[in-house]
Amino acid sequence: MRRISFWLLSTLTVLVLLFGYHTSLSSRMPTAAATPVISSTVSGSGSSGSSSSGSGSSGSSGSSGSSAATSSTVTGTVAQTEWGPVQVRLELTGGTIQQVDVLQYPNGNSRDAEINSYALPILVQETTDAQSANIDMVSGATVTSTGYLQSLQSALDQANL
């Protein structure tokens, strides 16, 4: 299992508290008795998982471009928050997060908008470049216009113009 998966699993509690996926699942809320399943093996010291080295990688080889890699789905345990229960499901392909679904989320109070308004960053492998990360925009230290042509953002803009 690649580092990113490991990191995510070990920080699932953090994840479920800080997710940014809202109403999309309101129409298909699961039953309250959803079985908590963590299907992937998590080895090593999970600890807090609040930090992770940006360098180094696990033994897995192959670039994230190899989309034919193994897919797996991981469902987190239901976390009780002060706003209500939260549960997420991750879909992974070859160690890359393809999708995060929120199976359960708190509803019915005004704090929802607040906790749903931001999203948890997902750390990526050291080899990830803009293309394989499949991103829409790049956030970075202020890009001056003169430096712009070298920036990732310009590549993204050009690809879609």
Next chain:
Amino acid sequence: MTAATVDSDLRVHREVEHLMGMPLSLALRGRHAGTATGAAAWAAALVEMREADAVFSTYRPESWVSRLGRGEVRLDDCPAVVREVLDLGEQACRESGGAFDIRRRGADGRRVLDPSGVVKGWAAQRAAAPLLDLDDTDVCLSAGGDMVCAVADPDRPAWRVGVEDPHALDRVVAVVPVRNGAVATSGHARRGAHVVDARTGLAPTALASVTVVGPDLTWADIDATCALALGAEGECWLRARSGRSAVVVRQNGTVAAW
């Protein structure tokens, strides 16, 4: 909704304009991506940005802020937005224990009024308003790497925002899926050490970049700059701020995200 419909909706229409010395990049998806209505909202956003620049630019001697800094006008003479921005700056100064200060030390040791650390995020958040009003349209508006994101349709995916690696600018260290919120990054990568700790006048180097994800760009941007200015204390300070998630890249290359 069928898959085919989703695919056609997800065509991303992009625009780029350079102003305030930085690129303003827009991505739109959905109903008004590439339509005249979408173009009109983009034009309105640019007008907002240019107006903010005219009022706040420290590079324009005739701007209200430049005149205020020279003591030629009083705060009461200025447009109301000047007080709004200065109040934000005061709040940021208090909340960062003085590390962030819109009155920076000039070469002669005297304080110079420079609210640009507040203006960019604040202005971009305001400028996004006409775009966010677009019916059934997803918006991602980036002002020099800090962005406001919105997804109108719950069936569409989040915007995927890459967080640049300050040590290798063609790579990303993290991806943030954002539906409705803002992402701001402060770092030393592109302009050198331009953020200083106002308490010491020195540029702290413990952190290479700080990315904050929060509900609005005004505070995401302020918080990212404060944390960077706080240096080694910045990570701890940022973790104590509620309602944000973050990516911190330390000078030694390690990354923390929460």
